[in-house]
Every structure is written in C-alpha cells, then in structure tokens.
Amino acid sequence: MLLATWGTALNILVFAALVAAVIYLFVLIVRALKKYIGSKEMREEKQAVKRTLGETLKAHRTRCQMTQEFEAEALGVSRQTVSKWENGVSHS
Template identity: 70%
Template sequence: MKVTVFMIIVGIIFLCIFVGLLTLIVRALLKYIHSKDVRQEKSVVRKSLGEALKVHRTQCKMTQEFVAETIGVSRQAVSKWENGVSHS
C-alpha cells in the first residue's frame, strides 16, 4: 500500500513538473513569434545607424581602416556596421 501511494505522489510531482515545463516552452515560443516586429525594427535601426556612420565617415574623409583603428575594432567590423550586417 505504501509503495503505490509513494508512486502516485512521485507521478503527480513529475506530471506537475512536465506541465510547468510545457507551459514555459509554449510561453517562450509565443514570445518569439510575437517578437518578429521587434527583430525587424532592430534591423532597420541597425541599417540606419550604419548609413549614418558611413555618411559621417565619408564627409570627414575618413577610411574604414582609420575609424576601425581609432576605436579599436577591425575594418571588417566597421564595414559590417555600415552595411547593417553586424548582429551585436
């Protein structure tokens, strides 16, 4: 009798844990699905900031290499920023 009661309690605990994890997974998926607009907006902002960087850099007659060395990054990083490719 004690073993079956113990097994029922353990089963209920595992069921609660499973339902809790399933709930968290569903909520995370819903949040990801609804974040599409935010991801697109970040992409637009990244692109516009890169364009502003490029315009300012060219107006000041600076090379990507000069900007990169000045701020301590690679020239490729500056290029990615200007083209809106960087994911950081």
C-alpha cells in the same frame, strides 16, 4: 503495500506536474520570442543591419544635416566619391 503504491502514484503525479510546468514555460517563452521577433523594433533593427555601407553613410549624413561636400572634405575624398559610395556605384 497499499501505502507504497500511493507513494509511487504520488511521485508519478508530482513528476507529471513538473513536466507539464516545464512544457508550459517553454511554450510561453517560444510565444514571447515569436512576438518579439515580429515586433516593430526588431523589424527596424533587422532593416538597419541589412543596410549597405552607402545607405548607412547617407542616413547619418542626412540626419546630421551635412552636405556631401562637407563629408567628402572631412574624409579627404571628392564629393563625387561620396556620391558613388551612397549610390552603390563604387566600393573604394
């Protein structure tokens, strides 16, 4: 009878250790995700997603050192249209 109670107690301890390990791993994962979400890389990615089409168009144009005239000609629209897109005045 004494052996059976020790076996049960051992099973309970092993189960408790496994539960504690799972909880500890969960806490570590949550901490890592919180750190990643707050990281500079993630903030920049969120900011890029929030950009409007005009902001994105202007960022690409300036990065490639293109003028509005060049971009307008490539897209088959007027320079004023590109300017309106970039400034958010017109969506067409």
